[in-house]
Amino acid sequence: xxxxxxxxxxxxxxxxxxCLAEDSTETTSVSLQLDQVIEAGCAKDSxxxxxxxxxxxxxxxxxxxxxxxxxxxxxxxAVAAGSSLNRGEVVKRLLNSTEFARHWGRIWAEYLTDxxxxxxxGYDGPRLQQFLTEAFRENRPYExxxxxxxLGEGTSDVNGSVNFLLRYNAEPGPLTGxxxxxxxxxxxxxxxxxxxxxxxxxQQDFWGLAAHFARLRKMTPAQPEEGESFFVVIERPAGEFxxxxxxxxxxxxxxxxxxxxxxxxxxxxRSNVSKxxxxxxxxxLAQPTNPYLSRHLVNSVWExxxxxxxxxxxxxxPPEAASTNSDLLNLLAEDFTSHDWNIQRLIQTIVLSKTxxxxxxxxxxxxATVDVLQKEQQFSHWGRTRIRPxxxxxxxxxxxxxxxxxxxxxxxRLAVATGEEFTQDIPVNNLGATSLTxxxxxxxxNSDYVRGAVELGSEAAIRLYGPTVGxxxxxxxxxxxxxxxxxxxxxEYFQDLGGEGDPREGxxxxxxxLLNSTEFxxxx
Amino acid sequence: xxTSRRSFLQATCAGGLSCFxxxxxxxxxxxxxxxxxxxxxxxxxxxGGPSQIDTFDPKPDTPSAGSFEAIDTKLSGVKFAQHxxxxxxxxxxxxIVRSLTSMEGDHDRAQSLMxxxxxPNPRLHYPALGSTVAWRQADPEIDVxxxxxxxxxxxxxxxxxxxxxxxxxxxxxxxxxxxxxxxxSEARMKRRLTALEGFNGRFDKQYQSLLGNxxxxxxxxxxxxxxxxxxxxxxxxVAEPELFERYGSGVNDGYMARACLTARRLVExxxxxxxxxxxxxxxxxxNFNQVQNLSxxxxxxxxxxxxxxxxxxxxxxxxxxxVGEFGRTPKINxxxxxxxxxxxxxxxxxxxxxxxGQVLGESSEDGSEIKNRPVSIPDFHATxxxxxGLEISKDYFAPDGRLLKLTENGRPITELLGG
Numbered sequence: 001x002x003x004x005x006x007x008x009x010x011x012x013x014x015x016x017x018x019c020l021a022e023d024s025t026e027t028t029s030v031s032l033q034l035d036q037v038i039e040a041g042c043a044k045d046s047x048x049x050x051x052x053x054x055x056x057x058x059x060x061x062x063x064x065x066x067x068x069x070x071x072x073x074x075x076x077x078a079v080a081a082g083s084s085l086n087r088g089e090v091v092k093r094l095l096n097s098t099e100f101a102r103h104w105g106r107i108w109a110e111y112l113t114d115x116x117x118x119x120x121x122g123y124d125g126p127r128l129q130q131f132l133t134e135a136f137r138e139n140r141p142y143e144x145x146x147x148x149x150x151l152g153e154g155t156s157d158v159n160g161s162v163n164f165l166l167r168y169n170a171e172p173g174p175l176t177g178x179x180x181x182x183x184x185x186x187x188x189x190x191x192x193x194x195x196x197x198x199x200x201x202x203q204q205d206f207w208g209l210a211a212h213f214a215r216l217r218k219m220t221p222a223q224p225e226e227g228e229s230f231f232v233v234i235e236r237p238a239g240e241f242x243x244x245x246x247x248x249x250x251x252x253x254x255x256x257x258x259x260x261x262x263x264x265x266x267x268x269x270r271s272n273v274s275k276x277x278x279x280x281x282x283x284x285l286a287q288p289t290n291p292y293l294s295r296h297l298v299n300s301v302w303e304x305x306x307x308x309x310x311x312x313x314x315x316x317x318p319p320e321a322a323s324t325n326s327d328l329l330n331l332l333a334e335d336f337t338s339h340d341w342n343i344q345r346l347i348q349t350i351v352l353s354k355t356x357x358x359x360x361x362x363x364x365x366x367x368a369t370v371d372v373l374q375k376e377q378q379f380s381h382w383g384r385t386r387i388r389p390x391x392x393x394x395x396x397x398x399x400x401x402x403x404x405x406x407x408x409x410x411x412x413r414l415a416v417a418t419g420e421e422f423t424q425d426i427p428v429n430n431l432g433a434t435s436l437t438x439x440x441x442x443x444x445x446n447s448d449y450v451r452g453a454v455e456l457g458s459e460a461a462i463r464l465y466g467p468t469v470g471x472x473x474x475x476x477x478x479x480x481x482x483x484x485x486x487x488x489x490x491x492e493y494f495q496d497l498g499g500e501g502d503p504r505e506g507x508x509x510x511x512x513x514l515l516n517s518t519e520f521x522x523x524x
Numbered sequence: 525x526x527t528s529r530r531s532f533l534q535a536t537c538a539g540g541l542s543c544f545x546x547x548x549x550x551x552x553x554x555x556x557x558x559x560x561x562x563x564x565x566x567x568x569x570x571x572g573g574p575s576q577i578d579t580f581d582p583k584p585d586t587p588s589a590g591s592f593e594a595i596d597t598k599l600s601g602v603k604f605a606q607h608x609x610x611x612x613x614x615x616x617x618x619x620i621v622r623s624l625t626s627m628e629g630d631h632d633r634a635q636s637l638m639x640x641x642x643x644p645n646p647r648l649h650y651p652a653l654g655s656t657v658a659w660r661q662a663d664p665e666i667d668v669x670x671x672x673x674x675x676x677x678x679x680x681x682x683x684x685x686x687x688x689x690x691x692x693x694x695x696x697x698x699x700x701x702x703x704x705x706x707x708x709s710e711a712r713m714k715r716r717l718t719a720l721e722g723f724n725g726r727f728d729k730q731y732q733s734l735l736g737n738x739x740x741x742x743x744x745x746x747x748x749x750x751x752x753x754x755x756x757x758x759x760x761x762v763a764e765p766e767l768f769e770r771y772g773s774g775v776n777d778g779y780m781a782r783a784c785l786t787a788r789r790l791v792e793x794x795x796x797x798x799x800x801x802x803x804x805x806x807x808x809x810x811n812f813n814q815v816q817n818l819s820x821x822x823x824x825x826x827x828x829x830x831x832x833x834x835x836x837x838x839x840x841x842x843x844x845x846x847v848g849e850f851g852r853t854p855k856i857n858x859x860x861x862x863x864x865x866x867x868x869x870x871x872x873x874x875x876x877x878x879x880x881g882q883v884l885g886e887s888s889e890d891g892s893e894i895k896n897r898p899v900s901i902p903d904f905h906a907t908x909x910x911x912x913g914l915e916i917s918k919d920y921f922a923p924d925g926r927l928l929k930l931t932e933n934g935r936p937i938t939e940l941l942g943g
Contacts (some may be wrong), residue, residue: 242539244858256858312646361731374926380647387735434677436685438669439693441742442749447701479607490726497719505712516743518727518736 002159011410027345028088030335031353034328038355040248042322042381048374049383050359055085057359057524060483062087062351064523065305066094068103069397070483072171080485095344098137105133105306106393112149112182113167116424122170122230123166124156126424131160137389142297142341143286146183151278157230170218170233172210174243180209183285185296185314188259201266201315207243208264212271235276284339291317298346302332305350307386308379324381336444360524387524389435392427394519402480403457407449435521444516453516457481458507469506477507481514560911560942562843562876565657566787567799568826569676570848571635572806576863576870576891577854578605578815579822581622583891588854590862591812602883606811607819610827616881617830617839619873621938623885623894626850626866626901629808633925634849634866639678641905641931653679653908654687654797658913658932659687666794667752669745674783676801682922686745691801694726694784699755701746717744734924754793760785767832772824780821784829791833791842805848809859822846830874839875843911847871847904854891854930868894871904877911879940902934 042049056079063071079085094100109117109129116126118437128189135145151495152162155292168174180188188201188209209511219232245259264269285293292314303309310325311317319326336346350356362370363385370378390398399405400422407426430449432439444450457477465472474494478486486494497513498506577583582594582605594603597615604612611618628634633644640650651659652921655678658670673689680688692698704713720743724736732766749755760768761780771781780802787798802822807814826846851869852862868887874880885897906916909930916936 094575174852183630250858309646334732360733363730363732375732387731418801434691436680436739437688438685438742438745441698442746445701445743445746446704451705493719493722497715500715501712509712509716509719512716513723514721516739518724518733518739522735524732 023492027349028352030331030349033331034349035354037324037327037331038382042383045377045381047381047383048362048378049381050362050378050385052354052357055079055087055361056484058087058357059085059090061357061385061523062091062094062485064394064398065351066091066103066347067099067397068106068394069099069401070288072401075481076479076483080479084185087158088352089359091348095139095348101133102136103393103397104136105129108132108136111300112178115167116428117381118424119229121229122169123163124229126158127157128163128167129160134160136343140342142336143293144341146285146293147282149277150179150282153233153235155230155232158339162233165216165230165233168220170213170216172213172216175213175216176206176210179281183296184292185299185317186292186315187315190246199369204264205266205411207241208259208266208271209281211241211261211263212277214263215239215277235278238394250489277371288337294337294341295329297343298329298332298336301343301346304327305356306382307388348491355382358383358385360387374452385524387522389437389504392431392433394523396427397420398520399453399480399515402455403460405453405456407434435463444521450515452511454508454511455509457515458504461507461511462504467503469495469510471495473498473507474510477510477514481511481520482517530746533645536904560877562878563712563841563912564794564876565653565654565798565843565845565908566791566797566829566914568784568822568844568846568847569638569799569801570805570822571676571801571803572631572848572887573634573850573852573864573869574805574818574848575807575811575852576869576887577852577862578620578811579608579819580620580870580872581891583854583886583889586854586890588856588891590856592815599881599883604646605819606751607816608823610823614827614830617834617874619878619880620883621740621871621885621899621937621940622883622887623897623900624847624851624871624899624904625894626869626871629850629864629865629866633733633851634864635714635902638849639845640681641902641934649679649681651683651687651928652678652799653691653905654678654799655681655683655687656909657797657912657914658930659683659691660920661796663686663794663796667748668754668790668793668795669749670796671799672790672795672797672803673799674786676685676799682774682924682928686738686923687742690749695786696759697757698786702722702750703757704750713747717747738923754795757820758786758789767828768939770822770824771828771832775824776817776821780825781828784825785832786835788829788832788838791838792836807852807861808857808863809861811856811861826872833875841876843876843878843908844874845871845908846866846873867892868874873907873911873940877913877941879942884937884939899937900934902931903937904934905931906934907940910941 023324039049046384056076059071059075059079063069068422089395106117106129109125109132112120113125113128115125119125135148140148148161149164152159152165154162156163156166165175168178177188180186186201188206215236215238217234217236219234221228221230221232224230240260240262242258242260244256246256248257248259250256263273263277264279265271265284268284271277273280290506295317299309299311299314310329311319332346332349336342339345375384406422407430430447433441434440461473461476466516471491474486474491478484478490494510494513498510500506538645578590578592582592582603583589584594584603592605592607595606595609595612597604597612599615602615602620604615626634626637627643628637636644639652640652642650647786654671654673654771662670669690671687671689673691675691675693677691678688721740724740726736728734728736735903761773768781768785771785772778773781775781780800783800783802787800789796804814804818826844830839830844833842833844848869850864850866853865855862857863868891885899886895887893888895909916916930916934920930921930
């Protein structure tokens with residue numbers, strides 16, 4: 001416990017010097033509460049918590065999670081040289097960076113659409129991503145962000161947010177499914193066709209919600225100019241949501257008559273529709289008494305940072321009996337809503353907790369023979385950090401960071417400043433969409449893309465330290481790719497590998513092994 | 525193998541060799557005891573949930589019938605719907621199950637159940653059929669992956685990434701990274717692989733993980749795929765145009781023809797489990813036009829696959845399975861469609877290990893319920909596993925040491941086995 005208090009104290013001191021001192025100290029106190037909930041859960045079930053990870057490991061982990069890439073060489077070098085890392089400062093700087101906004105804008109665009117943000121024949125994916133990136137950059141309150149997305153109107157190439165509606169064709173059914181799944185964490189979409197078999201959702205709930213979107217209309221320009229593609233979403237002044245009336249008799253052609261469903265929110269009387277209908281919906285979503293919007297966001301951010309959700313979905317919320325996970329969800333959600341739905345604050349709270357900073361390895365605790373069930377318990381109690389595979393985007397950006405690599409159809413060894421936006425399809429076309437598959441392995445093994453990176457990486461090392469493979473080469477490549485310096489025997493191991501035969505080939509072999517290594521292609 | 529895994533295995537498997545699952549041992553024993561087991565399996569997965577009534581379990585002259593007629597098959601008294609005439613003609617080479625029943629009516633959950641035999645559990649990702657077969661039956665010496673999926677992606681299961689499928693997205697060029705640059709020597713690749721294995725071994729030791737070993741095996745697998753011609757670019761329209769036409773190259777977009785022909789080539793090359801994803805069966809509206817189109821490709825694809833396998837002497841050792849995640853309602857909805865119906869639906873089996881020329885189970889007159897011999901999804905899995913020579917009653921241990929039952933109390937359908 002004394003160690004725990006000391007750590008907490010250090011963290012507070014760190015924040016004392018920051019310019020947002022008051023706010024940050026407060027965040028840290030929530031981080032502490034979070035850790036206490038987890039420590040209590042572990043103590044109750046006699047699960048051993050792992051220690052906090054070292055600076056090099058933290059730096060790599062948090063850069064990958066917040067900026068989507070490995071940390072820059074200069075910061076890795078500083079840690080390797082022994083200067084102690086001010087973790088709070090690192091996090092603050094990252095949250096204020098363009099790279100954070102871009103990375104989270106990208107993952108959120110994929111999340112909201114279930115697709116890569118391409119331009120499609122129905123909506124403008126890149127424009128949606130741009131809108132989200134801007135929102136993350138200015139740290140727009142989440143409640144405002146959601147209302148922008150739901151209330152979107154206008155032209156797809158001008159108003160980024162409207163592309164969320166367009167992704168779901170601006171139709172009541174698909175939109176209601178998406179809103180409940182993406183913003184509320186509810187599987188309400190099942191209730192479109194029938195009462196939900198396991199949860200409390202009725203078909204009436206689904207339809208009542210859907211009716212709030214009844215007056216939306218998607219319009220396509222009648223005579224677009226050459227090469228021009230855009231769509232318009234408008235809210236009509238009239239029109240109702242109609243569904244098949246199962247009780248009525250079909251007409252002579254066998255067509256069932258329809259009936260009107262009026263806007264109604266789950267568990268509420270029919271909505272007052274003197275206002276715009278979507279506004280009624282948005283107000284309900286963001287009400288403090290509505291538990292879903294904030295909890296689902298916390299749950300999703302937690303999953304991004306810790307590798308698994310706190311609860312699978314919110315269909316059965318609130319749970320019958322409280323648990324560590326439901327307590328955590330409540331703690332973070334209450335802090336989140338009472339601080340203006342501040343996403344950066346939430347992320348800061350999580351990544352500055354000891355829970356986020358735990359080791360993946362218990363080696364230094366002298367515990368080398370932990371068995372699979374113990375490990376499983378440590379994972380489920382958040383007492384050990386999961387090893388998570390990098391996404392195609394994270395790999396691509398990390399290679400950009402390491403070697404200035406920017407694969408391009410025409411000139412695939414073009415070096416550019418890191419942090420530049422890349423063409424959306426480069427990472428998935430070259431590395432495959434899914435991690436930890438044979439297809440991804442094949443790309444890492446011998447794709448044109450990876451061969452280009454290997455050549456560029458080895459040439460850079462030669463330019464700096466000459467053609468004979470020495471310790472500097474290995475050291476440099478370790479820091480560029482693995483964000484740490486090699487141990488003595490690793491130095492020897494890789495010098496041996498690179499020293500045989502042609503030095504240029506030897507260096508390429510070193511880069512190839514590091515690039516294919518589990519350590520490089522995962523976050524840990 | 526990491527120390528922690530080895531010690532764990534020794535601790536849990538005092539019994540000896542059995543749980544190392546050495547394929548040499550298991551195949552030796554299998555060869556002696558079960559001569560009729562299938563060596564490989566081709567699963568044609570009809571994603572979306574095909575209408576059983578409009579394919580293999582027609583209900584002529586009832587309100588459920590819809591607009592299709594029923595036609596006679598090679599089996600006396602057994603009828604199919606009209607748009608699978610070739611399959612009707614070779615029904616004596618099929619076993620038709622008409623009493624499958626699922627517990628899930630949502631696509632994702634039902635597809636997960638149909639693939640894993642377990643209801644979805646967010647904390648425990650059960651392996652799909654193909655992964656389990658790859659894990660138990662793969663020949664480590666062979667150059668091809670044990671499990672290949674044409675078009676369908678899978679999450680990593682508790683068996684780890686090594687037993688996931690190789691997913692083919694472009695059938696014409698399934699593995700574009702297989703040619704080493706000119707002048708790149710085998711010795712150099714070997715050196716790289718050895719160094720990677722050593723370095724990943726360190727990772728596993730430090731992180732008490734199995735992932736490094738799994739990924740090394742995947743890289744070694746990628747390396748060995750270079751030796752196999754089956755992953756080189758291939759155009760059946762040039763290489764075997766007549767056969768390709770029989771498979772249905774001219775029907776719809778030709779996807780099923782290409783996929784079925786590729787599946788045959790993969791099995792020939794030694795792949796243990798091929799899954800073909802054939803989607804589009806979620807016919808909530810316009811059911812009849814859609815099923816007619818889909819059936820045309822299905823009918824030519826599977827019937828030619830069975831003939832082709834037989835002509836090559838491979839049918840006796842290849843189990844062919846065709847099923848979706850659930851069926852569709854006997855009732856026709858207002859959009860001329862049929863909705864999800866997990867209560868009763870059909871599957872086809874053919875080839876190795878199966879007693880063909882029979883119908884198993886029966887649905888009621890209007891197709892709304894099972895009349896006799898219900899077959900659960902775990903039973904169905906138990907049947908596939910048994911046909912492939914896996915012992916379903918045994919306790920297995922996943923690579924990380926966890927106990928893993930192949931099915932949740934599934935019992936093999938004995939009437940179907942031993943063909």
